Amino acid sequence: MIIFFVTERDAAFLRELREIEKKWQEKWDRAKAFEANPDPSRPKFYMTVPYPYTSGPLHIGHGRTYTIGDIYARYKRMKGFNVLWPMAFHITGTPIASISARIARGDPEAISLYRSYVRLYVDDEREVEKVIASFVKPENVANFFANVITRDFKSLGYSIDWRRRFTTGDPEYNAFIRWQFLKLREKGFIVQGRHPILYCVNDENAVGEDDIRGGDEFKAEVVEFVGIKFELRDSYLVAATLRPETIFGVTNVWVNPKAIYVKAKVDGETWIISKQAAEKLRYQAHKVEVLEEFEGRRLIGLRCREPARNREVLILPATFVDADNATGVVYSVPAHAPYDYVALEDLKKNEKMCIDYGIEPREVHLIEPISIIRIPGFSDYPARDVVEKLHIMSQEERDKLDEATQEIYKAEFYHGVMKDNCEPFSKLPVREAKEKVKEWLIKKGKATIIYETSPRPIFCRCGGRVIVAVLSDQWFINYGDPRWKELAWKALRKMEIYPEKYRKLFEDTFEWLALRPCARRRGLGTRLPFDERWIIESLSDSTIYMAFYTIIHHIRKAGIKAEQLTPEFFDYVFLGKGDVEEVSRRTGIPRQLLEIMRREFLYWYPLDLRHTAIGHITNHLSFFIFHHVAIFPEELWPKKITLNEYVIREGAKMSKSKGNVLPLVEIPRRYSADLYRLYITYAADLATVVDWREKYVLSVLRRLESFWRLANEIVEYGDVKKPEKLSLPTKWFLSKVNSAIIRCTEHLENFRLRDYVQEAFFNFLSYIETYRRIHANEEERRWAERYALERWVKLLLPVVPHIAEEIWERLGNREFLSLSKWPEPDQELIDMDIEMAVETVFRTIDDVREVVKVMRTKPSKLYIYVGPEEWKYKVCKLVQSLGPTARISDIMRKAMGIPELKKHAEEVSRLVKAIMEGKVPREVASRDVEMKAFKEFKDFIGRELGLEVIVEDATKPSYDPKGRARGAEPGRPGIYLE
Template identity: 40%
Template sequence: MHLGHSRTYTITDAYARFKRMQGYNVLFPMGFHYTGTPILTMAESIAAGDKELIDLMINVYDVPPEDIEKLKDPLSLARYFHNDAKQAMMEIGYSIDWRREFTSIDEEFKQFVVWQFMKLKEKGLLKKGTHPVGWCPKHNMPVGMHDTKGDVEPEIGEFTLILFKLENEDVYLPAATLRPETVFGVTNIWLNPEAEYVLVEVDGRKYIMSKRAVFKLRFQRDNVREVREIDPGELFGKRVVNPATGRRVPILPAKFVDPATATGVVMSVPAHAPYDYVALRELLENKELLEKYGVNSEELTPIPLIEVKGYSELPARDVVERMGIRSQYERDLLDKATKELYSDEYRYGVMRSDIVELVYPEAPSELRDLVRAAVKAWIVGQPVSVAREATVKWLSAIGRADKIYEIMNRPVYCRCGTEIVVKVLKDQWFVDYGNPEWKRIVLEHLEVMRIVPEELREEFRKVVDWLRERAVARTRGLGTELPWAKGWIIESLSDSTIYMAFYTVIHKIRSYGLKPDQLTLEFWDYVMLGKGDPKAISAKIGVPVKVLEELRSEFEYWYPLDSRHSGRDLVPNHLTFFIFNHVAIFPRDKWPRQIVVNGFVMLEGKKMSKSLRNIIPLRRALRIYGPDTVRAAILAAAELLQDADFSDALARSVMGQLAKFESIAAKALEHDDRVDLVDRWLLSKLQESIEYVTKAMEELRVRSATIHVLYEMENMASKYLELRGGKPGPALLEYVKTWTKMLAPVAPHLAEEVWHRLGGESFVSIEKWPSSDKTKIDYEAELAIEYLDKVIEDVKSILRIFKGKPRRLIIAVAGREYWSYARIAAEVLLARQQLRTLIQRFVEAGISDRKQAAQLAQKISRVFSELSPETLKRISMVEEFDEKAVLEKFKDYVASRLGMEEVVIVTAEEAEHKELVPPTKLAQAVPMRPAILVE
């Protein structure tokens, strides 16, 4: 349990505490997932004496050397870190109901999982079939995200193999491509001159492909026989026949070809593939090599196939030249160019009409015309997406297409260190996530669920769309055995989809002493679905009717779950599977209501990783900084989808703010009973804070809420004390009590301590969450302090260019008689009305001289146009406002903030009579913008 893990749980706990204070009965349960191979692999490595892993355990994960022996057994290892994680969760203060704790290998839970899979099987959502899966060649089993190093989900893609027949030989070069529609523009075939190639017989047909491709193909095809090794140098200059056009094209060398991807044979389409264009450009500069292979430059001329708006006839050339790519070794730039061009062509590209002329020009006219008619009908003028499918169908029909599966995000490694390949599993059990009716219902529910943040909804839609069959079991690891397939263990992302329902009843199952063999299919049907006669079930399994009904009632009370919290990396699998399985098994009123997704945690700006050895165990962080500091720093570091950067500087800043909160709370107990303008201001701003933090917490903008509670509310309290000369009035105690409640979800330990110092007798964690009191909103007080701040800032801007030491400050304010015009101006600006409307309103308010009204309107609107809508609203709501009285009240505060020996406050009229301010300066004094003179 390290800092990265704690982000999800801390957000969840803060939300749970917030909802609890809002009056909800909140269940925050916790369990531990033992299923799968990671624990097994780690224990095996430790038992084998893996020095690097053992060192990691001792020096990064803080495992005492004497405990290493315990980690050699998978169950002991799991329980060790289970207990450590639980202790960390308790130390940081997660408000978890530990009565409901369980592990995924508890016998009671295994019975629940058996029930779940029997339900899926009954509904036809589990099926036996043949499908490609990620596969570990060492352990001979399917793998998913949690079986791989770095928790990477193997992404399986299908390459089309276009079979180019070697001239005068019964041998094919299977060029692997994701863009079969570009076969019409092939100028040559690429092989890597430094790679190992072999002649192989696949289902009776001879292929030349890379040695690595043969290894992978054995997992996908039954009849693969290696004949002999092939030196690629022997093939360069030879010709193959393009099955789509009948054209003879040369085999040429290119080092960019990756022999570990697909077949290691690549068809070159330089008009539309940036890698091909750059490699061909380099080759054309080597006249000697071309001559060696008997190739002339004309036959390598790029052939345009696809029209795309914004590109010329040769889109690959366009993007290569725009990005300044000079060499086939600039892989990052070429990958970027390829991704951009392929995307544009797929979305906006249309197949050109003249590709028909490329097809079988030398074939007998009858055959040529027949084939060209088909190409014209199916491919010409079609969008790329349509042409792609049509091309594959056509080439397959004539026996010149095949396929190979590949890990698209390769390399992906099993926990054991072996690179994952794709295996076509036959007669195995799969969850049929490709079922169209199931997808429809999931998408339907997704639209009514609350997804936080909202922008992830589209990501969920895309996952639902591309999900296909998923292998449901493994041959090794911990977990539940597939009930009808002995020896197969249900994999970790399949048994963890509806376990939330299990939390509702496990504590009762244990308290009544129910045995695993009593938790039959009929038992779960009744408890979870309300199916069956409890009396008949009771008689069959020996569980009292009253107990069955109580368990059913417990489930009914808590379900559906209101909020599922997890990390973003689980959107493509666990979180989506979670929706699928709920809608499959439970009735609609029990489907989940909300998913909350957060990003990762970085440490000092770097991703936490074992290789960097910068993983901080949570318990170590708690020892260094304390639980409330860690909680608040994690919450304050970032909003949900952003990666949170935990740093020592942030933690110390948070610690300082918590100390200030404690100090201000102590100060609040020393208050007097004198209520003045500043008290009214503080209580008014408090209502604003309540509304802001409540809304932020409801929307799970935890950073905004935490920053406001930790920093903004402290700033207001400190300013209040400064305005009152360090002597608090009664408002501060009310403010701090409310502040303490709002801090409780973030820093519960300190909040509890302070709450009791303030006289609280209950736990603050179950106090009622504050609600704003509209009667305490005081626009006049807020406007007064805002005006005061604005004047101080205006003076500071003058002092920044003032030469010499300032001695006296003279502030000439607009007279009170101008305030009614200020209110009118605020109303007009808030309504977004024009200047002529303001002038007319001034005339109607008593300024008979229209020219004078226009001058005043221009002055005020110029000043007010810089004010926020909130300030304008306050101005419009305050009937009378005496700027001079406000500044007089806080004259000492102004002098202190600005370092002035003397501060003089006058109205503009008084200043003119006293000759304190030059007449030209007087003209600038308007409401909310006094004239200022520094001497």
């Protein structure tokens, strides 16, 4: 499955890399290098990345997020911060419980999938089977994957403090979550109410996506119908609709003559609905008692009374009516519903059928569609328009009818307006009328909400039918509480978000966030403290757990029992509430330890950074902010969120069904941790999807190999004495090295990791390669390269920590590079004049190439006229100093104020224009440096171009047959070829 073609040399390098990686991981581990403890003498930096869910192996997409986190953690550490980066595991919710149940049940699909997962980590087949057998217990699934993911993270070189590891199923964590929910309830943010859910009648329980047969291929949804009550003698015939506003256009009611209907007592009223509907309604918080059963045909020909206008309408037969859908009764709006229109036409054409059912054909013919919605682009009868357009001949043409229904539904919903016959809803857009008519009918007692699944039918993996049930006592978190929202907004406004463009999504989420069910009746997790039947749902139990990391290692070390972790305990440690003596006495936890925990919490909090994938914005990250502001005082609110996009592979989304998921565990085995880290950061910036392409990965590997070779070569030099005098190329190189340090630091400070990697690795590599090309003096070069390498490995440590540590060690260092200081630039070695002069040399070489290309004859000599008169340089500096927005007129005015320039007014104006047009570079070196650069680079230029080079002073050329010296400008010397 891995297609990674490498040469023997690449393979050897990869093997070497992997060995180096293992070596350093073990060293870091042994030295507990990344365990962080409070240290008031140092600034702290507390960051987290969400704990992974342990239902299976992670893939390279997850790895991207954690790698980015690690790069930043490592950078901050080198910048002198006391960095805490902990990790834990999430086991809450239904998926793990569900997979465990499936394995216990012997579901072959689940077993084979998990076998393949386990095989990623376990070689021995017998061992694999043992592990699978253990999976009948959900906690074994969770523990297995928590353990292997821990190993994965270590083998990618993540600098995590592992002492603080826990899972959300641990009793200590449960205690923490219960405390949190008590707090939320105290504040009035928890409410109870009715809520529809997907429900398996066999398991008698709620089902999630992974419990549904085929649930990964389609999206199961709850659809809300409005059941409208048509009076039929002493009962109501309840017709279900998705479009209650069309009640004004009803002409008749349809029932399926062959289906079984019942008369039933429902909440004290007598309803006529399909037999299946009566069954389902029992689950929707209705009291249902079936009185009698009968065939649908018994209803046909009867008349009932619609509730909007009190008109009498006929009950007619239709085969398209599905007794298993909602109530099994539908009302007919032939003007606007294609099914109704076609069914009515069918019946009009079939007098015999009418007679069979005891209906006067004349009466059917008298039924005319009633137009109630005006919509541009359609006639009064949109249903007829579409039916004719699609040439639908009968109600049996379901596909076409569905398409037609869709088309009209959309058009009317978004563009339709209620006509005058719909008082009091006339002139309302359909979109609004729909809701208002529904409310109106419900208020009159003539309608009720009925839920149905979509698609239908849906089955549970256990085989049972999945229907919609209504829970009447569902617990919700009320994010809509205005007091709460106000605080959350305040936190959001103060928070840094990078990339900033995602802020809008947070704002929109905050806008619509309202009631959210927060507990379920099944799955793993923490029981609601005030209603033990419920288990707190997984997104609701992972909002402020960053606080828990700050103390869990103390709890474990001191052997404190979960029972001791009472609400008073958390109140004291996290909120500073209560008397410590009292808390100590009641919990049995020593006072001193309580104080240590309180101090440690306050040392790390607030959270400085949360990094994760953008998918979390609309739920987890928003809840994270909400819960923080609900529980903690403002000074402990989180400060910054950073986000990254996903990873695809060879241009395609990774998915189980495609079988193209690249598990994270394969990375350190088949590639290399450093290679992965480098590629995943370099391939795209945070806001862009990364494409894992073998070919590109390979090219990055080759660059890494170049670095490795080069670095080892430099290591071999040993200590080199600093030369007395530095040549220009070396000065250029040292300037580049030091300005690169500044650029890397800036990029990292701004979280531009791709730019950082580009500069620290790729550009740096090319500086050194270029330096080698332009330089000749061996001793001096060696010294400069070693100087560079000592800084370079530091710049590289965050992204490729293993190889950087290795080189660092080979350079003779004993301490961990990971714990060393980020390099400071040697400001005095930065010389922009020299950088620009060398830039000019390279640009000139390019120019010469271009000229040679268009020449007919092959030249052998190149004359370069460098350094026009001094005043021209003054003009360039002037333009540069005025900035990129300056206008020509302003520049000229300024220039004319300088006597030396005023003398050359006309030429100055020409030069300024040339600069503005980009023909002369804006940023140039001084005349002196430029001159020196060309003299010193003369041989290099000659070698590059294969020409004899003569460098002349542009102000006094000794040979200039074409007068090119006069055309020389700063940063753009004149050239002449012959």
